[in-house]
Amino acid sequence: MMDTQLLISGVIFGLSIGSIYFLMAIGLSLCFGLMRIISLDQLLYYSVGAYITYTIHFATGNTWLGVLGGMAAAGLVSFGVERFVYLRIYERDIAFTMIASFGILFAGVGAIKYVWGLVPRPVPVPIEAQVNILGTGIPVYRLIVIGISLLVYVGIWLFLNRSITGKAIRAGIEDVEHVEGLGVNVYKLFTVTFIIAGILSGLAGGLHAPLIMVDPQMGLEVLAFVFMVVIIGGLGSIKGTLISAFIVGQVISLGSLLYAPLAQMAPFAIMLLILLIKPTGLYGSKLLKR
Amino acid sequence: MMKAFRWWWDILLAFLLLGVARVLLPLPFANEVIIFSIYTMGCNFLLGRVGFISFGQPAYLAVGAYATAFYLYYFGHNPYIGILMGILAGWVVSAIVGAFFVRLRSDYFALVNLALAVIMFYLMEKVLATITHGDNGLWFLTTMSSTPVLDLGRPNEFFIFIFLVAMALWAFYKYLDDSIYGACCLATKINEDKLKFIGYSNFNIRWMAFIIANTTTALAGSLYAVYFGFVSPAITSPSRAADPVVVTILGGVGTLYGPIVGSFAYTGMKDLLSGYIANWELFIGLLLVFIMLAGEKGIWGSLEPIMQKVFFRKSTLTRYQDSGDEIR
Numbered sequence: 004m005m006d007t008q009l010l011i012s013g014v015i016f017g018l019s020i021g022s023i024y025f026l027m028a029i030g031l032s033l034c035f036g037l038m039r040i041i042s043l044d045q046l047l048y049y050s051v052g053a054y055i056t057y058t059i060h061f062a063t064g065n066t067w068l069g070v071l072g073g074m075a076a077a078g079l080v081s082f083g084v085e086r087f088v089y090l091r092i093y094e095r096d097i098a099f100t101m102i103a104s105f106g107i108l109f110a111g112v113g114a115i116k117y118v119w120g121l122v123p124r125p126v127p128v129p130i131e132a133q134v135n136i137l138g139t140g141i142p143v144y145r146l147i148v149i150g151i152s153l154l155v156y157v158g159i160w161l162f163l164n165r166s167i168t169g170k171a172i173r174a175g176i177e178d179v180e181h182v183e184g185l186g187v188n189v190y191k192l193f194t195v196t197f198i199i200a201g202i203l204s205g206l207a208g209g210l211h212a213p214l215i216m217v218d219p220q221m222g223l224e225v226l227a228f229v230f231m232v233v234i235i236g237g238l239g240s241i242k243g244t245l246i247s248a249f250i251v252g253q254v255i256s257l258g259s260l261l262y263a264p265l266a267q268m269a270p271f272a273i274m275l276l277i278l279l280i281k282p283t284g285l286y287g288s289k290l291l292k293r
Numbered sequence: 294m295m296k297a298f299r300w301w302w303d304i305l306l307a308f309l310l311l312g313v314a315r316v317l318l319p320l321p322f323a324n325e326v327i328i329f330s331i332y333t334m335g336c337n338f339l340l341g342r343v344g345f346i347s348f349g350q351p352a353y354l355a356v357g358a359y360a361t362a363f364y365l366y367y368f369g370h371n372p373y374i375g376i377l378m379g380i381l382a383g384w385v386v387s388a389i390v391g392a393f394f395v396r397l398r399s400d401y402f403a404l405v406n407l408a409l410a411v412i413m414f415y416l417m418e419k420v421l422a423t424i425t426h427g428d429n430g431l432w433f434l435t436t437m438s439s440t441p442v443l444d445l446g447r448p449n450e451f452f453i454f455i456f457l458v459a460m461a462l463w464a465f466y467k468y469l470d471d472s473i474y475g476a477c478c479l480a481t482k483i484n485e486d487k488l489k490f491i492g493y494s495n496f497n498i499r500w501m502a503f504i505i506a507n508t509t510t511a512l513a514g515s516l517y518a519v520y521f522g523f524v525s526p527a528i529t530s531p532s533r534a535a536d537p538v539v540v541t542i543l544g545g546v547g548t549l550y551g552p553i554v555g556s557f558a559y560t561g562m563k564d565l566l567s568g569y570i571a572n573w574e575l576f577i578g579l580l581l582v583f584i585m586l587a588g589e590k591g592i593w594g595s596l597e598p599i600m601q602k603v604f605f606r607k608s609t610l611t612r613y614q615d616s617g618d619e620i621r
Contacts, residue, residue: 041400091586097400098346102542103585105535110578117575227411230404268415271408278405279393 008139013256015136019145019214021252022152026207027225028232028244029159030200036176036239037196038093040100044084045204046222046229047111048077052208053217054115057124066129070209077205078198080111085197093193108222116219123218148210155203156245163241172196176239228255231274234284243286304467307550308460314557315456320448322564324520327455329540329556331462332513335506336537338466341547342475343502344482345395349406350537352413353507355529357383357514359417362431362524363424370438372445376515383511384504391503395496410534418526425526434522445519455516462509467549469505478502510537539577542584545594554593 027049034042052073059069084107092100130147133140163169171192175182183189208221215221232251236243251270258269277284315323332354339345360382361375369375394405417425425431434446443450469475477498480488485495518524536559544555559577566573584591 088582088586098340098344098403099585101346101400101403102538103582105538106578106581106585108578109535109539109574109581110576113573113575113578227407231408234401234404263419268412268420271412274408275405275412278397278401282397282401 007137009260011137011139012141013260014253015141015145015149017252017254017256018249019148019252020255021249022149023207023211024225024229024232024251025152025245025248026155026210027204027229028236028248029155029241030203031229031233032236032239032241032244033172033196034200035233037172037179038089038193039097040089040093041097041104042197042200043101043104043226044107044111045200046226047108048081048201048204049208049211049225050111050115050219050222051080052077052205053126053212053221054119055205056209056212057126057217060126066126066213069126070206073209074202074205077208078202081201081204082194082198085194089193089197090190093190112219112222119219121219123216125216126212128213144213151206151210155206156241159241168192168195228270231270235274235277237284237286240284240286243284247285300467301464304460304463307463307553308456311456311553315452320452322560324448324452324455326553326556326560327452327459328513328516328520329560330552331455331459331516332510333537333540333544333552333556334462334466335508335510335513337541337544337546337552338506338509339502340538340541341551342470342478342482343499345499345503346403346538347406348403348534348538349408349410350510351529351534352406352410353383353387353510354514354517355413355417355526356386357511358518358524358528359425360511361515361518362433365433365437365518366431370436371440372437372519373440376512376519379515379518380508380512383508383514387504387507387511391500391507395499395503407534410529414526414529417529428525430523430525432523437519437522451520458512458516463549470549474498474501539581542581543591545591545597548591548593548597550597551591551593554596555591558592
């Protein structure tokens with residue numbers, strides 16, 4: 004039988020991985036819900052966030068400052084991309100934007116290689132301390148990551164339900180044309196949503212950087228997992244994304260405790276199963292039919 | 294006679310040019326271009342004719358490659374039979390998998406295929422490591438027996454073989470495009486309700502297209518296996534999952550020669566640029582975005598109208614270009 008210490012650290016590990024995936028998936032999910040685009044380039048903002056975190060940490064020695072800088076940089080880059088590329092292609096078919104966004108991701112990976120080189124870069128964990136939970140030492144940093152992602156969830160929920168822009172975004176997810184008919188400039192909404200998505204991806208990158216090595220391919224490596232989170236949760240649903248992110252995180256970490264080779268594969272098997280049974284994902288709405 | 298020539302002439306011309314390229318360019322490059330174009334052909338058919346975008350082509354590539362490798366490593370020595378095994382395995386797997394996948398919408402289809410590629414990667418790397426030898430891969434270059442007419446163990450004779458295979462495939466796809474079945478494929482992409490109304494089954498058409506396309510991909514996989522004499526899980530690595538899609542777009546979606554032109558440009562750029570600078574992705578990516586913004590016709594899609602004007606002085610391609618307007 005698996006012993007308790009291993010189980011607890013496994014659960015915490017899974018939750019922290021899930022938090023990172025959630026932060027990235029939320030942007031993808033919002034983009035799909037509102038603009039009907041599959042924005043693969045969120046993974047670029049994730050890498051940008053991680054690299055800026057590394058650079059600022061290298062310059063100042065403060066990782067938290069780096070995370071903030073990473074968020075800002077990711078927001079800026081996503082704003083630029085939205086202006087120059089997406090504004091021209093929002094009207095197009097979904098597969099079209101998917102390919103275009105893949106082009107952006109690919110170009111971005113090339114640019115990162117050009118600026119930072121091919122060598123993986125380490126970012127030290129900002130808080131080395133551990134807390135004791137039921138006799139198991141848990142790194143505080145992982146708990147903070149989980150806390151931040153829950154805060155973000157609450158913040159997004161408040162934004163979408165309490166602010167007028169958020170309400171317009173929610174209405175847009177239901178039916179963009181009606182919102183436009185009410186006199187709202189939907190393209191402004193699109194820009195706001197896209198930048199929020201970019202900033203959250205940057206935050207995910209910055210927070211993930213100390214847990215892994217920062218390397219140019221990091222975006223491509225998590226691509227499959229993040230997409231899986233979005234698909235299992237249902238495209239366009241925030242709650243579904245949170246739940247599926249934690250499911251995926253647990254499957255990865257507990258799966259690796261049971262049988263190591265399964266850890267990477269099991270989530271995909273689960274996704275296949277869920278899609279074949281319920282093609283819209285757990286919380287996907289029927290409205291999202293093409 | 295004249296009519297048959299009309300039908301064949303552009304295939305012959307394309308392959309004549311490819312033959313010239315063989316003389317001018319180094320052999321490994323020419324081999325790689327042809328195999329890559331076969332690999333892309335399946336994706337091109339799916340994307341351009343049926344409107345399915347698949348980010349999981351490496352999965353089917355690996356099916357073909359590993360079927361060939363298993364045969365050549367464990368059972369026999371004849372590369373031709375190995376390639377046949379690859380085709381057979383590709384056919385069986387895509388028939389089974391396709392029956393589930395083609396029911397999904399095109400955006401989910403892309404991601405489910407990606408998932409399959411990842412599963413295949415870990416299956417080959419870890420789970421089946423006892424028979425696939427994990428990351429070390431299977432080596433069988435030296436154990437392949439030499440065959441009488443075309444010895445596949447020698448690169449220059451291998452080139453002739455894949456040259457003929459590719460030509461046959463192109464004729465096959467051209468035939469498909471002209472047939473009623475090809476028209477049905479386009480119809481299911483553009484308006485499935487109407488096609489259903491006429492009395493066709495969308496599922497059958499898509500399923501068959503999926504099988505055709507991915508058997509072609511598996512064939513490319515087994516050609517890779519025989520060419521390198523070596524197969525490792527890297528062939529289905531998820532980070533290369535989008536290569537065929539990129540090449541398809543680069544060449545021109547749904548056009549017959551898009552895959553050749555695209556893989557020529559892609560392999561060439563990769564070889565040339567990576568010689569000078571490490572970040573050739575930057576250029577490929579920017580090119581991709583540029584093509585998408587400029588009307589998504591790709592290199593061949595833009596060249597084709599000009600070529601037609603020069604050679605035929607008439608525009609017979611409204612039929613092909615219908616598909617260029619929108620990818621679904």
